[in-house]
Amino acid sequence: MLHSNLSVNEKGHLTLCHADTVALAKKYGTPLYLLDETRVREKCRTYNRAMKQYFSETARPLYASKALSFKGIYRLAKEEHMAVDVVSPGELYIALAAGMPPEDIYFHGNAKTVADIRYAMDAGIGYFVADNMVELDRISAYAKEKQMTQKVLLRITPGIDPHTFDAVNTGKVDSKFGSAIATGQAEEIFRYASSLDHIQLCGFHCHIGSQIFDEKPFCDAADLMLTFMVSLRDKYGYVAETLNLGGGIGVRYTEQDPYIDIEDTLRLVGTHLHKICDETGYPMPQILMEPGRSLVADAGVTLYEVQNVKTITGYKSYAAIDGGMTDNPRYALYQSKYTALLANRANEEADFSCTVAGRCCESGDLIGENMLLPKPAVGDILAILVTGAYNYAMASNYNCLTKLPIVMIADGIDTLAVRRETYADMTACQL
Numbered sequence: 001m002l003h004s005n006l007s008v009n010e011k012g013h014l015t016l017c018h019a020d021t022v023a024l025a026k027k028y029g030t031p032l033y034l035l036d037e038t039r040v041r042e043k044c045r046t047y048n049r050a051m052k053q054y055f056s057e058t059a060r061p062l063y064a065s066k067a068l069s070f071k072g073i074y075r076l077a078k079e080e081h082m083a084v085d086v087v088s089p090g091e092l093y094i095a096l097a098a099g100m101p102p103e104d105i106y107f108h109g110n111a112k113t114v115a116d117i118r119y120a121m122d123a124g125i126g127y128f129v130a131d132n133m134v135e136l137d138r139i140s141a142y143a144k145e146k147q148m149t150q151k152v153l154l155r156i157t158p159g160i161d162p163h164t165f166d167a168v169n170t171g172k173v174d175s176k177f178g179s180a181i182a183t184g185q186a187e188e189i190f191r192y193a194s195s196l197d198h199i200q201l202c203g204f205h206c207h208i209g210s211q212i213f214d215e216k217p218f219c220d221a222a223d224l225m226l227t228f229m230v231s232l233r234d235k236y237g238y239v240a241e242t243l244n245l246g247g248g249i250g251v252r253y254t255e256q257d258p259y260i261d262i263e264d265t266l267r268l269v270g271t272h273l274h275k276i277c278d279e280t281g282y283p284m285p286q287i288l289m290e291p292g293r294s295l296v297a298d299a300g301v302t303l304y305e306v307q308n309v310k311t312i313t314g315y316k317s318y319a320a321i322d323g324g325m326t327d328n329p330r331y332a333l334y335q336s337k338y339t340a341l342l343a344n345r346a347n348e349e350a351d352f353s354c355t356v357a358g359r360c361c362e363s364g365d366l367i368g369e370n371m372l373l374p375k376p377a378v379g380d381i382l383a384i385l386v387t388g389a390y391n392y393a394m395a396s397n398y399n400c401l402t403k404l405p406i407v408m409i410a411d412g413i414d415t416l417a418v419r420r421e422t423y424a425d426m427t428a429c430q431l
């Protein structure tokens with residue numbers, strides 16, 4: 001199986017975290033998201049332990065909650081001693097509602113409004129990761145009004161291309177995020193932030209991209225960021241407390257994807273950081289990282305029921321399901337590849353190639369093409385693996401389809417964490 005939390009039981013049914021997925025489809029209905037809570041906790045512990053071991057005792061992982069945002073996951077993050085990154089007042093609202101301590105929240109985003117900033121500061125959030133000078137002005141002005149000092153990290157673009165897909169390639173000089181070192185604008189925003197009252201500049205942030213499968217781009221980013229920080233120390237005497245290296249560790253969606261070991265990657269990046277600090281005499285900053293996908297993706301499975309199977313003679317076959325781009329838009333958006341299997345016939349040979357089509361009125365509403373399955377039949381339970389990240393988070397109500405529930409599984413025990421949206425929920429704002 002693609003990941004060690006997946007297996008097949010004596011009935012030939014797919015299991016996730018020891019729970020029979022076919023039984024869960026029957027109990028909760030389809031389409032349905034499952035999330036292996038045990039797996040997410042294990043990953044949080046790996047990040048926490050390895051970052052402290054290989055970076056320093058002050059190092060800390062922040063859960064990049066854009067990957068999957070609902071109350072239960074913030075509660076879990078808090079229990080696992082994670083801080084969190086939020087990118088919108090909506091994510092902030094859910095994190096606070098779930099009891100996440102505000103001082104452990106880092107607020108991201110390249111276009112924060114005055115209202116966002118006020119809301120976050122009134123809630124007492126720990127840090128802004130400030131993108132631009134307008135944002136700094138807004139934070140400083142409100143901090144002055146509140147007679148307080150707000151902690152800030154500056155988002156810097158190191159100028160790295162980690163060769164991932166364009167939609168998630170964020171560290172290049174011409175990125176919409178942050179200020180580039182290469183153009184001199186990073187130094188400019190540093191000087192500006194340092195000149196503002198009511199702002200405490202704690203350090204710098206970079207995020208180079210997502211779905212990265214080796215340590216080199218992270219080491220390169222660390223090099224560029226530390227070289228920049230050393231230059232500021234030498235020129236202005238400023239020594240940063242914190243360096244946030246962002247998220248991006250990749251996840252296997254299919255057997256063809258490479259594998260990257262989280263602990264090993266952190267060890268190699270840590271060794272590299274210590275080496276640069278030793279060479280430059282820069283005190284090891286507090287290192288933060290922001291894993292999203294690598295914490296939750298392989299904990300997720302989505303279950304659908306096959307509605308019909310259509311073979312277009314001489315062309316191809318479709319298996320149509322009761323969900324689609326509304327619960328997983330990643331193939332439609334990025335042609336992201338997934339692994340599919342029939343949960344109720346998980347031992348049977350997968351020798352039938354078909355396109356898995358969603359139910360929306362849109363030809364591009366596909367979950368995958370040329371997917372290999374046992375020949376599906378109406379009523380089969382189709383499982384798409386590795387859907388924990390950027391699925392529920394990116395779900396929509398297109399075609400007025402309602403959003404799916406999330407069932408969390410801990411050591412084989414299932415608990416409903418998000419209930420299925422009703423038509424009344426969906427129309428609640430319509431007057």
Ligand code: LLP
Pocket residue numbers: 064066067085108167168170207209210211246247248249290291292293294330389390
């Ligand atoms: N930190 C920052 C500032 C980010 O922008 C992101 C992701 C992360 C951390 C987490 O990265 P991760 O560890 O998940 O790779 N919708 C796309 C992914 C967009 C990622 C945006 N930023 C997808 O479905 O692949």
